[in-house]
Amino acid sequence: MAATESGVRERPTRSVAPPPAGLARWRRRYARRSPGEPRAIGYLYILPAVAVFVALVVVPFCQSVWYSLFDWDGLSVATWVGLGNYRSMATDPTLRAPFLHALTLLIFYALLPILIGLLLAATLTRVRVRGLTFFRVMLFLPQVLAMVVVALAFDFIYAPDGLLNTVLGWVGLGGLSRAWLGDFHLALPAVGLAGTWVGFGLCMVLFLAGAQSIPRELFEAARLDGAGAWQEFRAITLPALRPQIAVAATLTIVAGLRNFDLIYLTTSGGPGNSTAVPAYEVYHRAFETSQVGYGAAVGIALTVLVFVLTLVASRLIEGRRG
Amino acid sequence: MITSARERFITYAILLVFVIVALVPVWEIVATALSSSSAVNTGVPIPDGIHLHNFVDAWNRGHFGSYLRSSAIVAVTVVVAAGVFSTLAAYAFGTMRFPGSTVLFYLFLLGLTVPEEALVIPLYYDLRGLSLTDTYWALILPQTAQSVAFGTFWMRTYFRNSSRSLIEAARMDGASSWGVLWRVLAPAGSPAITTMVVVTFMWTWNEFLLALVMVSSDSRRTVPLGLAFFQGAHSSDVSLLAAGAVLVALPVVLVYLFFQRRFIEGMLTGAVKE
Known part of the structure; x- marks a missing residue:
C-alpha cells in the first residue's frame, strides 16, 4: 500500500528526487510497456470500488467463515467448535x-x-x-x-x-x-x-x-x-x-x-x-x-x-x- | 429456406403457448388488483370492471407511498454510487496496466458468484455495531458493494474494446486521464452504461433478504419488504395485496419495457465468466 501511495503521488514523468530502488524496478517493468499511458494513477481510480467491495463483501465473507467455526447464539460468549458445524x-x-x-x-x-x-x-x-x-x-x-x-x-x-x-x-x-x-x-x-x-x-x-x-x-x-x-x-x-x-x-x-x-x-x-x-x-x-x-x-x-x-x-x- | 406451412404453424403455436404460460401469473395479479374485493375468490380471475380504488387503498392504508419512497431513495443512491465507482474502476482495469490489477479484477469476479446469504450474517452484526441497522445506509452500503462487482465486470469489457487510437489522440491533445474518461469514453459508452444502470436498478429495487434482515421500522421498509409484511397482516384482502404487488413490479417493468434490449443483454452476461 505504501508503494501505491508514493506511486500515485509522483506521476512517473515528473519525479524529482530519485525514487527508492524497489520503486525504480517496479517502474521499469510497468512504465516501459505502454508509454504515454497513465499507470500508477490506476490505483486511485479503483480505490472507491475496491474499498467498498473489500469492506462489504470480502471482509464479511471472511467473518462468515470465522463465525462458522463457533457455536454462538448472537448474544452470549461464543464457543469454538472448529468444523463441528460442518x-x-x-x-x-x-x-x-x-x-x-x-x-x-x-x-x-x-x-x-x-x-x-x-x-x-x-x-x-x-x-x-x-x-x-x-x-x-x-x-x-x-x-x-x-x-x-x-x-x-x-x-x-x-x-x-x-x-x-x-x-x-x-x-x-x-x-x-x-x-x-x-x-x-x-x-x-x-x-x-x-x-x-x-x-x-x-x-x-x-x-x-x-x-x-x-x-x-x-x-x-x-x-x-x-x-x-x-x-x-x-x-x-x-x-x-x-x-x-x-x-x-x-x-x-x-x-x-x-x-x-x-x-x-x-x-x-x-x-x-x-x-x-x-x-x-x-x-x-x-x-x-x-x-x-x-x-x-x-x-x-x-x-x-x-x-x-x-x-x-x-x-x-x-x-x-x- | 423452404418451410412448410405446417412447420410455421407449429412454431408459432409453441411460442404462443409459452408466452401464455409466462403471462398467466402476471394476469392473475393484475386481474385481481383490478377486481372489487367481492369478485375475487373465483379460481379464474376476470375483473368485474376496473376498480382503481384498490391502488388508492394500497397507497394509503397499505403505506405503499412510504415504501415506494424508501425504495426510490435506496435504489437511486445505489445506482449512482455503484455506477460511478464501477466506471472508475473498470476504466483503470480496462485501459491501464498496474501491478496487481489482474488479481484484484479476479477478486471482483469471484464476488459475482458469492451468494448474499454468505455475507448477510456478519453484515448485520457489523452494521449494528456501527448503529447503522434500520437506516437506509444498511441497505445502500452492502448493495453498492455487490453491484460494484457486476458493474466493474460489465464496464471493463466496454473499456477494453474501446478504441486505443481514440484514447491516444485525446491524450495527445493534452487531455488528462480523467478528461479522457468523462469527455471521450463515457459519452461514447452510454449504451453500456445504460445497461449497467437498469440492471443495477432492478436488482436493488427487488432486493428482499437484506431489507428483511436490516430494517425494522415501518417507515424504512422498501416495497418488496412492505408487500411481505402487508401480506402477513392482510392475507385475506386479496385485491389490495395484488394492487400492492402491481406497485412493486410496475417501476421495474416500465424500465424493462423501455430498455428491453439492454436489460436482457445485461442480465444474460451477469454471471458469464471469462
Whole structure:
C-alpha cells in the first residue's frame, strides 16, 4: 500500500528526487510497456470500488467463515467448535435435508427450463420467426419481477380455491385438487415449478439468439442428406448451442441455489421442513432460532456448492467440445 | 429456406403457448388488483370492471407511498454510487496496466458468484455495531458493494474494446486521464452504461433478504419488504395485496419495457465468466 501511495503521488514523468530502488524496478517493468499511458494513477481510480467491495463483501465473507467455526447464539460468549458445524451438517439427516431439497429443486430451476428452451430452439431453427422482439420481451418478463410478486402470484394459483384447482376441476381431475403448498410431498415440486416459470424464458431467449445465428446452409445440407428433425437437432443445433447452454446452466443454478425469497414467502420451509433449503436455513438459523454460527456455516457451504456446481456444469457442457 | 406451412404453424403455436404460460401469473395479479374485493375468490380471475380504488387503498392504508419512497431513495443512491465507482474502476482495469490489477479484477469476479446469504450474517452484526441497522445506509452500503462487482465486470469489457487510437489522440491533445474518461469514453459508452444502470436498478429495487434482515421500522421498509409484511397482516384482502404487488413490479417493468434490449443483454452476461 505504501508503494501505491508514493506511486500515485509522483506521476512517473515528473519525479524529482530519485525514487527508492524497489520503486525504480517496479517502474521499469510497468512504465516501459505502454508509454504515454497513465499507470500508477490506476490505483486511485479503483480505490472507491475496491474499498467498498473489500469492506462489504470480502471482509464479511471472511467473518462468515470465522463465525462458522463457533457455536454462538448472537448474544452470549461464543464457543469454538472448529468444523463441528460442518460435521453435523454432513451427518445429521435433518440438517442435510435442505441441501438435498436444493439439489432436487435444481431439476425444476435449471434442468426443466433448459429442456424447454431447447425444445423451442429446435423448432425455431427451421422457421424464420417474425415479431421475435415481442416474444423475447414477453418470455423474459418473469425474470424482472420481484420474487415477492412471483411468490404472491403462485400463492394465488396454488390456493385451495385457486386457479390450478379450478382448472383441474374443469378437466374432470377435481379429485387431485388440494392445498398444494401445504402438502408434504408436493410442496417442493410446487415451489420448484414456480422457479421453472421464472427461468424458462431466460433459457429460451438465450437459445433463440443462438439458434437464429446458426448458418441456414447447415440445415439445408442436412436436409438434402435426408436428416429428420431429431437428427438435425442432435447434429447441428445442440452442438452449436453449447456455449449458450453453459451460460443458461450457470445463471439458473446460481439463481436456484440463492432462492431465499420464494421459499420464505411461499412456504417458510414447510410443511415440516419439507421445503427448507440452505438459503432459507441461513436466515432461519441466524435470525429466528439464534444459531448464528450454524447459519454462517450453511452460508459458506452454500457458497462452495454454488462454485462447485457452476464449475462442473460449465465443464461438462462446454468441455466436450474440445 | 423452404418451410412448410405446417412447420410455421407449429412454431408459432409453441411460442404462443409459452408466452401464455409466462403471462398467466402476471394476469392473475393484475386481474385481481383490478377486481372489487367481492369478485375475487373465483379460481379464474376476470375483473368485474376496473376498480382503481384498490391502488388508492394500497397507497394509503397499505403505506405503499412510504415504501415506494424508501425504495426510490435506496435504489437511486445505489445506482449512482455503484455506477460511478464501477466506471472508475473498470476504466483503470480496462485501459491501464498496474501491478496487481489482474488479481484484484479476479477478486471482483469471484464476488459475482458469492451468494448474499454468505455475507448477510456478519453484515448485520457489523452494521449494528456501527448503529447503522434500520437506516437506509444498511441497505445502500452492502448493495453498492455487490453491484460494484457486476458493474466493474460489465464496464471493463466496454473499456477494453474501446478504441486505443481514440484514447491516444485525446491524450495527445493534452487531455488528462480523467478528461479522457468523462469527455471521450463515457459519452461514447452510454449504451453500456445504460445497461449497467437498469440492471443495477432492478436488482436493488427487488432486493428482499437484506431489507428483511436490516430494517425494522415501518417507515424504512422498501416495497418488496412492505408487500411481505402487508401480506402477513392482510392475507385475506386479496385485491389490495395484488394492487400492492402491481406497485412493486410496475417501476421495474416500465424500465424493462423501455430498455428491453439492454436489460436482457445485461442480465444474460451477469454471471458469464471469462
